[in-house]
Amino acid sequence: MDEQLRTKFILNIVFLLAVALLIYWGQHNLNNFEIRILNLAAIFAILGVSLNLVLGFTGMFSLGHAGFMCVGAYTTAILTMSPGSKAIIYFMEPIHPVLANIQWPLLPAILLGGITAAVFGFVIGFPALRLRDDYLAIATLGFSEIIRIIVTNTITITNGALGLKNIPSIKSLWIYWLAAILTILVIKRILNSSWGYAFRAIRDNEIAAEAMGINIFKHKLLSFTIGAFFAGLAGALMAHLITSVDPTMFRFLFTFQILLIVVLGGMGSISGSVVAALIVTIGMEVLRIVEQPMDLFGVVEIPGLPGMRMVIFSILLLLVILFYRQGLMGTREFNWDWLLNKLDRLKDRMRGEAA
Amino acid sequence: MNKPILQTDNISMQFGGLTAVSELSIQVLPGEIVGLIGPNGAGKTTVFNMITGVYTPTLGKIYYQGNEITGLKPDRITSLGVARTFQNIRLFESMSVLENVMISKHVRLNASLAEAVLGLPRYTNNRKAQKEECIELLKRVELEDVINEPAVSLPYGKQRRLEIVRALATNPQLLLLDEPAAGMNPNESIELMQFIRRIRDEFHITVLMIEHHMEVVMGICERIYVLDYGLTLAQGNPEQIQNNEKVIEAYLGVVELDA
Numbered sequence: 001m002d003e004q005l006r007t008k009f010i011l012n013i014v015f016l017l018a019v020a021l022l023i024y025w026g027q028h029n030l031n032n033f034e035i036r037i038l039n040l041a042a043i044f045a046i047l048g049v050s051l052n053l054v055l056g057f058t059g060m061f062s063l064g065h066a067g068f069m070c071v072g073a074y075t076t077a078i079l080t081m082s083p084g085s086k087a088i089i090y091f092m093e094p095i096h097p098v099l100a101n102i103q104w105p106l107l108p109a110i111l112l113g114g115i116t117a118a119v120f121g122f123v124i125g126f127p128a129l130r131l132r133d134d135y136l137a138i139a140t141l142g143f144s145e146i147i148r149i150i151v152t153n154t155i156t157i158t159n160g161a162l163g164l165k166n167i168p169s170i171k172s173l174w175i176y177w178l179a180a181i182l183t184i185l186v187i188k189r190i191l192n193s194s195w196g197y198a199f200r201a202i203r204d205n206e207i208a209a210e211a212m213g214i215n216i217f218k219h220k221l222l223s224f225t226i227g228a229f230f231a232g233l234a235g236a237l238m239a240h241l242i243t244s245v246d247p248t249m250f251r252f253l254f255t256f257q258i259l260l261i262v263v264l265g266g267m268g269s270i271s272g273s274v275v276a277a278l279i280v281t282i283g284m285e286v287l288r289i290v291e292q293p294m295d296l297f298g299v300v301e302i303p304g305l306p307g308m309r310m311v312i313f314s315i316l317l318l319l320v321i322l323f324y325r326q327g328l329m330g331t332r333e334f335n336w337d338w339l340l341n342k343l344d345r346l347k348d349r350m351r352g353e354a355a
Numbered sequence: 356m357n358k359p360i361l362q363t364d365n366i367s368m369q370f371g372g373l374t375a376v377s378e379l380s381i382q383v384l385p386g387e388i389v390g391l392i393g394p395n396g397a398g399k400t401t402v403f404n405m406i407t408g409v410y411t412p413t414l415g416k417i418y419y420q421g422n423e424i425t426g427l428k429p430d431r432i433t434s435l436g437v438a439r440t441f442q443n444i445r446l447f448e449s450m451s452v453l454e455n456v457m458i459s460k461h462v463r464l465n466a467s468l469a470e471a472v473l474g475l476p477r478y479t480n481n482r483k484a485q486k487e488e489c490i491e492l493l494k495r496v497e498l499e500d501v502i503n504e505p506a507v508s509l510p511y512g513k514q515r516r517l518e519i520v521r522a523l524a525t526n527p528q529l530l531l532l533d534e535p536a537a538g539m540n541p542n543e544s545i546e547l548m549q550f551i552r553r554i555r556d557e558f559h560i561t562v563l564m565i566e567h568h569m570e571v572v573m574g575i576c577e578r579i580y581v582l583d584y585g586l587t588l589a590q591g592n593p594e595q596i597q598n599n600e601k602v603i604e605a606y607l608g609v610v611e612l613d614a
């Protein structure tokens with residue numbers, strides 16, 4: 001038992017080193033465009049994993065992730081833009097004087113993006129989490145839109161519909177993937193703790209969970225707020241990746257993409273969400289081809305169809321939901337036990353053949 | 356000693372126009388095993404739901420250990436020492452036997468989520484102690500060999516037993532069992548009877564149970580309340596109930612016809 005624990009500990013270290021090596025390699029050998037896609041995948045991994053905590057593990061049908069991202073993105077953008085850029089960009093109405101001269105370092109600003117989103121999550125969760133299922137979905141969707149409307153109309157803070165530009169750029173693979181790995185580790189530890197099991201208990205059977213003394217509302221609010229925190233964090237990172245934000249970025253369609261990742265990866269599987277985040281993000285880029293004009297064997301010419309990618313992904317989501325409900329991983333996780341077992345069996349078989 | 360651990364004072368429950376329970380007054384004394392019987396739809400489960408806070412009675416009051424608990428939330432009532440099982444088994448489907456039982460310990464955990472995430476000793480020690488406590492409990496009820504099995508993979512009888520154990524893990528003083536022998540054959544029922552009596556003695560708890568199997572009810576209940584479409588038809592010890600004209604007419608007779 002102890003030996004197994006040590007083996008797993010060593011495997012974990014080796015795995016993390018391998019990931020670090022991969023990032024190092026990528027940072028030096030991939031072009032800017034490719035690095036950008038991988039960074040986007042890291043952001044989607046954070047989004048997928050955090051929505052999975054809420055949806056897959058706590059069983060709350062929440063569709064508010066884009067709203068929380070919006071809060072995180074704007075928080076860090078306003079805090080980190082230089083006073084000079086702010087003076088230029090807020091030309092419709094000048095920025096609120098309190099914010100005009102603030103310029104925070106990136107790390108605390110990004111963290112505050114997450115924290116602000118968590119505060120929004122807490123406040124929204126209070127009324128919304130008294131609802132369940134489709135009602136909760138509609139309520140959170142509504143709140144997410146309300147956030148967008150507020151952002152569009154508080155012009156002296158957010159610059160309204162024009163959005164913000166010249167947000168300090170972060171390009172390094174390290175930052176995004178470190179954030180993603182930390183998120184995964186923290187959420188995994190939450191899920192493996194007594195609280196994680198309480199969340200699952202609520203998902204499995206709310207009435208029984210309550211009868212075991214669990215305060216349903218408090219735990220739902222906790223899970224929802226943690227989810228909002230990481231969504232805000234992802235939104236903040238996205239602001240620094242794209243270097244501009246505007247309210248239309250955080251439409252429902254965005255939440256839909258995260259939902260696709262969670263469902264595709266498997267509701268209730270963290271590793272599934274990470275794998276699906278990579279597949280979907282890279283897939284979205286590869287599928288850009290279908291939006292270009294195409295020439296089929298010189299016979300038919302297909303004009304470029306913008307939005308075609310989303311159609312393909314929607315169909316994919318539909319197919320997964322209809323025919324492959326558990327997604328890639330179901331509720332399973334990639335773990336060493338599984339791999340070690342496979343190896344053991346393989347070894348046994350080889351020995352059997354040798355004998 | 357003779358102060359009731361549970362007392363309901365003329366509680367009624369109405370669902371729209373339907374009166375599921377009408378002015379029910381029961382008293383359960385510490386250490387008793389009390390039965391609640393009556394035909395399907397008599398309102399028995401509704402009584403449990405009122406006691407455990409799932410529903411708030413439309414009229415009347417409920418006292419637990421002398422304090423009023425009417426309208427408190429279920430988790431609150433559990434923490435006061437009232438635990439229950441369900442007529443249709445409600446296990447946590449995604450979890451193992453041990454994990455199911457450990458859920459009952461979650462609220463007693465003496466550490467914060469931050470400590471859990473950081474793996475600080477107060478959490479890890481606390482959790483380890485809880486795990487040992489649960490394993491010990493599972494040993495005491497002869498479920499130790501299935502500790503890591505998925506709860507839903509257990510045979511029906513063991514699932515029922517697990518539900519009782521999970522309720523016991525909340526450290527209750529009053530245990531409410533909703534048809535624990537449902538779907539069991541006579542042998543299993545007898546085993547269950549012995550089990551209920553044993554846990555009552557070993558854990559020093561009081562039991563209020565709903566049951567259809569008359570041999571179980573008459574075998575272990577010291578007192579019985581009979582409900583009939585919301586109304587209290589009779590109360591007394593098994594002998595009195597078996598000889599009660601009204602009960603025979605309304606209920607026992609029917610069961611014999613069924614049997």
Ligand SMILES: Nc1ncnc2c1ncn2[C@@H]1O[C@H](COP(=O)(O)OP(=O)(O)O)[C@@H](O)[C@H]1O
Nearest residue numbers: 370373375393394395396397398399400401402
């Ligand atoms: N939540 C509810 N809403 C409406 N009617 C209910 C509800 N719960 C129970 N009832 C009704 O109350 C009556 C008593 O039900 P119940 O307490 O489950 O009976 P028993 O457990 O004795 O079989 C039934 O007619 C049932 O349909």
Ligand SMILES: [Mg+2]
Nearest residue numbers: 399400401442
């Ligand atoms: Mg019932």
